[in-house]
Amino acid sequence: MDQALLTFHNQLTEEVQVFYTSDYCYKCVYQPLVSLKPNNKNASAQISTKFTLTIQVESQTRNKTLCRWDQTYMEGGHYSIWIMPVAFNNPICNLYVDKRPNNPHLPLLVAALLMALTALLFVMVPYIYRKRCTLTFIKTICCRGEKYSVDNEDAHARETAHGTGEAKPSRLLSLDTFRGFSLTVMVFVNYGGGGYWFFQHAPWNGLTVADLVMPWFVFIIGTSVVLAFNSMQRRGVGRLQLLRKITWRTVVLVMLGFCFLNYSPRDGPLSWSWLRIPGVLQRLGFTYFVLSLLQTFWGQKEIPLRVHHWWNPVQDVFLYWPQWLIIILLEILWLCITFLMPIPNCPTGYLGPGGIGDDGLYPDCTGGAAGYIDQWIFGDNMYRYPTCKEMYHTVQPFDPEGVLGTINSIVMGFLGMQAGKIIIFYKKKNVHILCRYLVWAIILGISAAILSKCTRDGGFIPVNKNLWSLSYVVCMGCFSFLLLGGMYFVIDIKGWWGGQPFIYPGMNSIFVYVGHSLLGFYFPFSWEMRFQASHWEFLLQSLWGTALWVLIAYLLYRKKFFLKI
Incomplete structure (x- = not known):
């Protein structure tokens, strides 16, 4: 996967060496690839197909660069480079394709089309169903939805306050969706992103x-710190209590x-x-601590008019x-x-x-x-x-x-x-x-x-x-x-989208992050792959593991289980 085979044929009467570097490698020293003896000798090497490579052929006797070229090679391809003499003793290097390469992006295209079709079905089916709810009592039963405000404090803020009849402030739906979208992408790339370099x-x-x-x-x-602390400060939560929570x-x-x-x-x-001492959650925790202190000591309880x-x-x-x-x-x-x-x-x-x-x-x-x-x-x-x-x-x-x-x-x-x-x-x-x-x-x-x-x-x-x-x-x-x-406009203002499915992992982000870090490389989230020569199985495994965690987050949402710290 992400490799091609280069075979060099030396038809010169002198020994040559082949060097390479990647265009993504900034001002990098050329690295040796193969060494070729004179008179129809050949040698092969596997190369990476992730980035464009610059290949340089040098003569050992003349201490001179004979030829240099840039080329993007494709996955699974077999290529031949013939180093041949021509007039005035100036060699040339000709590239030939011995085996046609694979299309590495075909699995990604198929997966994108399938996900787009699935998303379209999830959007159209509820839309058609809601159109059938024409009578008031049917709308009340079938089409009732929750209202969300801007106070992102905790997962149970949507419940009605017992005994008072007042509704507690609830979550900003677009922020939960943004968090869930970020977490879903993180799980996908942590599972390898199908082996594609741009997902790493x-x-x-x-x-x-x-x-x-x-x-x-x-x-x-x-x-979230600003929205949650503003809500708690308006409810009269003291600074000492906030410091304990932080x-x-x-x-x-x-x-x-x-x-x-x-x-x-x-x-x-x-x-x-x-x-290892530094880490992702360690950085997130320390960042949260500093931001919370800023909001605790220098935040505004009331908005001056x-x-x-x-x-x-x-x-x-x-x-x-x-x-x-x-x-x-x-x-x-x-x-x-x-x-x-x-x-x-x-x-x-x-x-x-x-x-x-x-x-x-x-x-x-x-x-x-x-x-x-x-x-x-x-x-x-x-x-x-x-x-x-x-x-x-x-x-x-x-x-x-x-x-x-x-x-x-x-x-x-x-x-x-x-x-x-x-x-x-x-x-x-x-x-x-x-x-x-x-x-x-x-x-x-x-x-x-x-x-x-x-x-x-x-x-x-x-x-x-x-x-x-x-x-x-x-x-x-x-x-x-x-x-x-964009999410605030589409979700909270227009109501065109409810944030599904990203809202579910977004409301249980700690559980999903810790769970996929701890169990992500065990069955059924992953398995020992048998076809490692292409991206097909690798991409399937990455998407499957990610989808399972989204499903788990959805089931926990239905059970009203939210892991809080």
Whole structure:
């Protein structure tokens, strides 16, 4: 899978060597592929078909490059390259296809069509059924739906208060759907995403589908914190009680992440042979802790009404100036450490992967300041197989959930808090909410374009998920505002969609995340694959495991079981 066979035929009277590099590998040193003896000798090699490769044939006797070409090879193809002499002793390299390759995207296309057909059926069948409910009493029985407000506090907020007859505030449906959509994509990519490279994390700089999920979760945490704390503060919940709640949730998230991250069936609950400290839930827990403190100490219990004040159009920003000051100071700290901190044997401000990248000049400088700080704090108790290891041949461990990136995780969550403040300040003014979401998306999108220069590797600060770079945060903030705004319009304003099926895992996100992390690679969620030469079975397994967790979340929703922390 994702491999092709290259056979080189040397018809020269001298020995040649073949080297290669990937176009995705930034300024990488050419790596040896095969060595060919003279006079009709041949050699074969398997190559990756994920990215375009540059292949270079060099003469050992002349110390000269004979030919070089760029080519994207297809999965399962067999190719022959004939190195032949021509006039004036200038060799040429001709490429021939011996076996036609497979179409690696055919399974993905079939799966997309089947899911589109299924979604259409789920939309059309209820629509046709509702059209039949013409009489009032039939509408009351068949077409009654729940109303959702904007207070995203807990899963049971839809119940009516006993003995008072007053309905408790309920959840923002679009936010639950956004959370469930993010979680569903996360489960799919954690199951391998069908083996497609664009459903896996980028080797270093750049964005893939897998790189979108974590920032969405952080953004949603920020929005939920504002909505939930605003509701609790209006109900008179004291600051001390809020601090207890914050501390308990943070400790539980961190411990869950620590235990399940280091779980090993062979070594027991904790794998002492390799104890990784940073992790996804640990970062989410710490980010939640900081954002909650911001909202607890510097949040607004009541919205002041100043009819003719100059800051009315931006009161959701100016009234929270202490929070903004803290976030700006945190970002300045990130910039200073990243670009000004001296690192032994590495250039100051280095953001590369090390290894064979950057012409092989900084092989042990993976991640620059971020990697150096993590090694100083955690030693070898970090992630030992970073996404850059395969392509850049790095040898240093690097953790994408490290200390320095957590600063920008807090900044990302604060952007989500801004989305929640907009909903509170402009409640029942849907046009204002959507317009402000659009304005924030435009500002953040332009900022990302400037910082990255609209390139993958050549910007001031490249978009990089491993480092949680500033350009990555503002880029993902742009996507988050657009996606949440779109869902808010379709679900909460127009009511065209109820959020199914994503709303179900969105309301039980902790259960689904922990469950798929703990049991995801056991039957019936996965099995030992027999056909590994193509994406068909791999994609089926990824979709099957994801669908099972969505089904489990739906059954728990029907049973009104919601795992809360």
